[in-house]
Amino acid sequence: MQRRTMKPTMALAAALAAPAILIGCATAPSDAEVATKAAAVLKASFREAGQANLDRLVQDDTQKTCSEYAGKVPPKDVAERIEKANFASIKWPADGKYLGDWKNGERIAQEGRGMQYSDDPKGPAGANCYACHQLAPQELSYGTIGPSLYQFGKSRGYTDDIRKYAYGKLYNAEAYSACTNMPRFGHKGILTEQQIKDVVALLMDPDSPVNH
Amino acid sequence: MRSIVRCALRGAALVVALAAPLALGQGTTVDEIAKYRAALQDGNPAELWEARGAELWRQKRGPKSATLEACDLGLGAGVVKGAYARLPKYFADADRVMDLETRIVWCMVALQGYSDADARKAPFGGPDRKSDMEAYVAYVTSESRGIRMDVALGHPKEQEAYRLGERMFYFRGGTHDFACATCHGEDAKRIRLQDLPNLTKPEGAQRAYTTWPGYRVSQGELRSFQWRLNDCFRQQRFPELVFTSDASIALTMFLARNANGAAFDAPAIKR
Numbered sequence: 001m002q003r004r005t006m007k008p009t010m011a012l013a014a015a016l017a018a019p020a021i022l023i024g025c026a027t028a029p030s031d032a033e034v035a036t037k038a039a040a041v042l043k044a045s046f047r048e049a050g051q052a053n054l055d056r057l058v059q060d061d062t063q064k065t066c067s068e069y070a071g072k073v074p075p076k077d078v079a080e081r082i083e084k085a086n087f088a089s090i091k092w093p094a095d096g097k098y099l100g101d102w103k104n105g106e107r108i109a110q111e112g113r114g115m116q117y118s119d120d121p122k123g124p125a126g127a128n129c130y131a132c133h134q135l136a137p138q139e140l141s142y143g144t145i146g147p148s149l150y151q152f153g154k155s156r157g158y159t160d161d162i163r164k165y166a167y168g169k170l171y172n173a174e175a176y177s178a179c180t181n182m183p184r185f186g187h188k189g190i191l192t193e194q195q196i197k198d199v200v201a202l203l204m205d206p207d208s209p210v211n212h
Numbered sequence: 213m214r215s216i217v218r219c220a221l222r223g224a225a226l227v228v229a230l231a232a233p234l235a236l237g238q239g240t241t242v243d244e245i246a247k248y249r250a251a252l253q254d255g256n257p258a259e260l261w262e263a264r265g266a267e268l269w270r271q272k273r274g275p276k277s278a279t280l281e282a283c284d285l286g287l288g289a290g291v292v293k294g295a296y297a298r299l300p301k302y303f304a305d306a307d308r309v310m311d312l313e314t315r316i317v318w319c320m321v322a323l324q325g326y327s328d329a330d331a332r333k334a335p336f337g338g339p340d341r342k343s344d345m346e347a348y349v350a351y352v353t354s355e356s357r358g359i360r361m362d363v364a365l366g367h368p369k370e371q372e373a374y375r376l377g378e379r380m381f382y383f384r385g386g387t388h389d390f391a392c393a394t395c396h397g398e399d400a401k402r403i404r405l406q407d408l409p410n411l412t413k414p415e416g417a418q419r420a421y422t423t424w425p426g427y428r429v430s431q432g433e434l435r436s437f438q439w440r441l442n443d444c445f446r447q448q449r450f451p452e453l454v455f456t457s458d459a460s461i462a463l464t465m466f467l468a469r470n471a472n473g474a475a476f477d478a479p480a481i482k483r
Contacts, residue, residue, distance in 0.1 A: 028371065029375075034372075034375045034376060037376060038379035038380050038383065038462075041376055041458045041459050042380060042383060042459050044458065045453060045458055045459030046445075046450060046451040046452060046459070048451050048452075049452035052451040052452070054451055056387065056449065056450055057385050057386075057450065057451065058385075059383075059385055062389070063384040063389055064384075066384050066389075067379075067383050067384045070393070071382055071391075071393045071397045071412070115386075115388065116447060117446060117451065117452060118446060131403050142404065143401070143402045143403040143404050143405075143406075144401050145394070145398075145401050145402075145403065145408075181394045183387070183389055184389065188387045190387055190388070
């Protein structure tokens with residue numbers, strides 16, 4: 001008997017569920033559903049090559065959150081959360097010195113290789129700063145994704161605070177500007193501490209061509 | 213009053229004088245590159261790939277010794293003219309959305325009897341090997357030259373592919389946190405001296421999508437759109453994008469659809 005006649009509660013549940021199912025059929029999948037599927041499809045669409053393994057498709061919190069804002073600036077509270085978490089990850093130099101050799105810094109700024117599956121995993125990675133920024137005025141082949149850094153130190157002052165800021169920004173740019181386009185060179189192990197210091201020198205040494 | 217104006221003018225002149233050498237150097241470099249690119253348009257070696265592709269298309273090949281002439285690229289069996297301007301699209305026989313390369317693989321399997329793996333063996337050419345796939349792509353795309361991009365989102369699976377592709381376009385990952393949008397999400401940006409199209413807007417997507425495939429002078433190869441995506445992800449520091457993978461089709465759908473309305477103009481020639 002019970003099989004043929006629905007209990008009142010079940011009938012009620014069915015009556016409530018029916019429109020929901022209809023709505024579910026009629027409307028497109030939600031953004032969250034699309035995001036989940038997109039991540040799964042991506043994972044199935046890549047294969048390991050050279051030094052680039054599939055872990056690179058596993059997003060950390062910053063990458064995941066910034067992807068959700070699809071190129072737009074996240075709301076203030078979200079941005080502050082991202083910046084705070086990333087700032088806490090910065091490993092400051094043990095010797096308290098931020099300035100390396102600007103000539104090495106210039107080489108690092110010019111070098112585009114590093115971390116691609118086509119690159120030698122043993123070779124040091126470059127920072128490829130010129131891909132996105134103007135730096136030394138002699139180099140005319142510079143990109144414009146980031147702001148010009150010409151006269152970075154000269155215009156801001158050669159102070160310890162600015163040196164520290166430059167080091168922190170290079171180490172983890174997300175600590176200062178949530179969802180920036182700039183990579184987290186220290187946090188992600190792209191550059192060593194010494195390499196970051198050398199790039200800081202390119203920006204902050206009064207002798208660097210950037211400040212001429 | 214007059215002295216203030218004179219002073220302001222002198223200041224402005226100083227700024228111009230300081231800025232001029234920089235602006236001049238930059239402008240000259242960009243102009244010279246533009247001239248070089250214009251010069252390249254005269255006589256495009258892509259025609260060699262187009263001719264080889266057309267010949268291979270009509271050749272009996274594979275275990276079944278059949279040609280690809282009966283391949284249905286979306287406008288009916290045997291219709292090549294204008295087919296690329298409507299891809300990717302949903303194909304009922306495969307019950308999925310396919311881009312050109314995926315469809316060619318499908319036809320090689322169905323008509324010529326190749327195994328799926330054999331059909332995918334040489335997607336891109338290199339110094340030591342020619343890619344028949346890139347020749348097929350050159351031929352088929354050349355048959356859409358001058359035709360307006362008209363990619364439909366009528367089928368739910370086409371809509372899904374578009375939305376997945378859009379999502380993937382903003383997906384940040386890897387060692388450098390890069391997404392497609394990092395380089396292709398804003399107007400008038402450059403990487404080094406290379407102009408970057410904003411692929412989120414119709415003008416940018418149209419300009420970029422309608423000029424692929426392209427003969428790459430620096431590589432001496434004709435490069436398909438599948439290759440273009442593959443190489444973008446390499447530079448993005450991602451692992452390797454699998455040829456004709458679902459992600460590659462979804463991204464192609466997103467970009468091709470955004471290019472709707474523009475006349476297709478490839479195979480082109482690139483630096």
